[in-house]
Amino acid sequence: MSVKVPPGIRLFNKIADFRAWRRQLMLDQKTLGYVPTMGALHQGHLSLVSSAKEKCDHVALTIFVNPAQFAPTEDLATYPRTLQDDLNKLAALGTNVASAVLVPQVQEMYPSGIELDVSKQRGTFVEVKGLSHQLEGVTRPHFFRGVATVVAKFLNIIQPEEVFFGQKDVQQCAVISNMIRDLHFPIKMNICPTTRELDGLAMSSRNTYLTADQRKHAIVLYKALTTVEQLYRQGERDAKKLIDVATDLIDQERLKVQSEGSDWELKLDYFSINAPGDLAPIVDTIQHGAIVSTAVFVGKTRLIDNLLIDTQL
Ligand SMILES: Nc1ncnc2c1ncn2[C@@H]1O[C@H](COP(=O)(O)OP(=O)(O)OP(=O)(O)O)[C@@H](O)[C@H]1O
Numbered sequence: 310m311s312v313k314v315p316p317g318i319r320l321f322n323k324i325a326d327f328r329a330w331r332r333q334l335m336l337d338q339k340t341l342g343y344v345p346t347m348g349a350l351h352q353g354h355l356s357l358v359s360s361a362k363e364k365c366d367h368v369a370l371t372i373f374v375n376p377a378q379f380a381p382t383e384d385l386a387t388y389p390r391t392l393q394d395d396l397n398k399l400a401a402l403g404t405n406v407a408s409a410v411l412v413p414q415v416q417e418m419y420p421s422g423i424e425l426d427v428s429k430q431r432g433t434f435v436e437v438k439g440l441s442h443q444l445e446g447v448t449r450p451h452f453f454r455g456v457a458t459v460v461a462k463f464l465n466i467i468q469p470e471e472v473f474f475g476q477k478d479v480q481q482c483a484v485i486s487n488m489i490r491d492l493h494f495p496i497k498m499n500i501c502p503t504t505r506e507l508d509g510l511a512m513s514s515r516n517t518y519l520t521a522d523q524r525k526h527a528i529v530l531y532k533a534l535t536t537v538e539q540l541y542r543q544g545e546r547d548a549k550k551l552i553d554v555a556t557d558l559i560d561q562e563r564l565k566v567q568s569e570g571s572d573w574e575l576k577l578d579y580f581s582i583n584a585p586g587d588l589a590p591i592v593d594t595i596q597h598g599a600i601v602s603t604a605v606f607v608g609k610t611r612l613i614d615n616l617l618i619d620t621q622l
């Protein structure tokens with residue numbers, strides 16, 4: 310498919326070509342901010358690009374639907390691929406905001422090949438132990454291994470001074486911060502706030518999968534999270550009670566969908582309160598703030614969201 314590259318943006322498909330461009334920035338003593346994405350860009354991604362541009366001379370993005378973070382049962386084949394739209398959205402941010410976009414080939418990113426079945430994989434992988442198997446890692450056991458691996462590859466390729474991630478994927482932020490520290494990447498990690506639709510739904514590329522009816526019910530994630538936040542602000546510190554209120558609220562939404570005779574289901578995956586730092590579950594008193602997070606299946610689409618209460622990442 311041929312794309313029309315807007316003026317001011319350099320589009321690279323080959324790692325060597327990107328590196329040549331990057332090398333010149335270094336020689337010119339210009340700093341580079343990096344925003345990793347899987348494309349299907351929305352306002353959430355664009356806010357990361359704007360934050361990067363505030364701190365760095367140039368901003369580069371990667372657009373790469375990374376096979377290693379998808380299970381064989383997940384949506385690798387159908388994940389939205391909208392390169393022309395993505396480039397147009399970046400151009401609309403203004404001239405000299407996004408300088409470069411790298412869209413590499415799977416074969417070049419994974420020289421040893423990449424099977425979705427982990428037992429058949431060959432090559433080099435990065436695992437961040439202790440942070441990858443709770444929360445998202447329960448339903449997606451190999452997900453963070455895939456994410457950490459591809460982000461490590463990209464940090465080596467892009468060699469940015471700073472990298473920008475969204476708080477929407479809060480566990481991903483924890484995993485990557487730890488990887489950057491453990492592997493001594495000389496790169497500053499920035500975590501940017503979650504961009505939301507007017508009613509509060511966290512923006513996500515996967516929202517495009519929702520039907521109008523599902524979109525209406527998808528607000529339950531934000532409703533449950535903000536209800537917990539309000540109760541906490543009113544003085545409730547018992548994590549179990551807070552989780553019970555939230556799961557009841559999501560269950561009522563499930564029943565509502567059912568009673569409307571829908572041909573799809575709303576199903577809670579998890580609602581959890583965890584300690585910042587090690588992501589250990591908090592089941593009794595919240596003492597030093599917490600990460601409150603949830604994942605809900607709205608039909609076949611799995612949505613995630615979180616709020617931080619009295620803590621930062
Ligand atoms: N609503 C948002 N606000 C801020 N950052 C976001 C938002 N949504 C995604 N991001 C961030 O953008 C980066 C790229 O994410 P990605 O391309 O997977 O988009 P996504 O919308 O999260 O997609 P998906 O629907 O697959 O989860 C990640 O750092 C992610 O946290």
Ligand SMILES: CC(C)(CO)[C@@H](O)C(=O)[O-]
Pocket residue numbers: 345346347373375378456459460478481
């Ligand atoms: C960080 C990332 C681009 C790695 O593929 C992906 O997990 C994402 O888009 O959040």
Ligand code: BAL
Pocket residue numbers: 347378478
């Ligand atoms: N935003 C995280 C990418 C994924 O769900 O695969």
